[in-house]
Amino acid sequence: MLAEIQLKAALIRLLKQTFPDVAIYGVGAVEGYKRPCFFVEMILTGENDETVNVVKKTYSVSILYEPEKITEVDSLQKVDGIRNMLKCVDDRNKHRKMCIKIKDDKLGNRYVKTTEFFYTFVGDDADYLNVHFNMEFYDTEEIEPTEPPIEDVRLIANIETNTDYRD
Numbered sequence: 001m002l003a004e005i006q007l008k009a010a011l012i013r014l015l016k017q018t019f020p021d022v023a024i025y026g027v028g029a030v031e032g033y034k035r036p037c038f039f040v041e042m043i044l045t046g047e048n049d050e051t052v053n054v055v056k057k058t059y060s061v062s063i064l065y066e067p068e069k070i071t072e073v074d075s076l077q078k079v080d081g082i083r084n085m086l087k088c089v090d091d092r093n094k095h096r097k098m099c100i101k102i103k104d105d106k107l108g109n110r111y112v113k114t115t116e117f118f119y120t121f122v123g124d125d126a127d128y129l130n131v132h133f134n135m136e137f138y139d140t141e142e143i144e145p146t147e148p149p150i151e152d153v154r155l156i157a158n159i160e161t162n163t164d165y166r167d
Helices: 006-020 074-083
Strands: 022-026 037-049 054-066 087-089 096-104 108-123 128-140
Touching: 006 022, 006 037, 006 054, 006 074, 006 096, 054 074, 074 087, 074 108, 074 128
Parallel strands: 022 037
Antiparallel strands: 037 054, 054 128, 087 096, 096 108, 108 128
């Protein structure tokens, strides 16, 4: 099972690798932050049971960029950087696609698909970059057994043989 903290940690790790000079905060930071910075918000927007122990999850991600000095060129460079950061080559099938690579000790590398990438400008003067995308994946959820496991199985069979094959 993939925990939400693993998703957000992978996203923040990618942002730090791509933009090492930009600080990263959660949405709760309202004062005392240093510019330039990103505010990263991740919200579960859908969780649907597909089978007894398989769940489809969808997260909406919003990355707000507050620059030190507002310029459109800087904002568009951040858009390109984030878009390129989300493009990776899947080790299994060698296809390039928009996804986030998550390292899992139990499962190895896991690739979470990103969809619906877009950006807007927000704020009083519509000058702060806000990048949005979704992350979609299937996950397993282990169900705790409610009954004890079967310990012994006995099969009793009565087999009648008919040697007269004319019937």
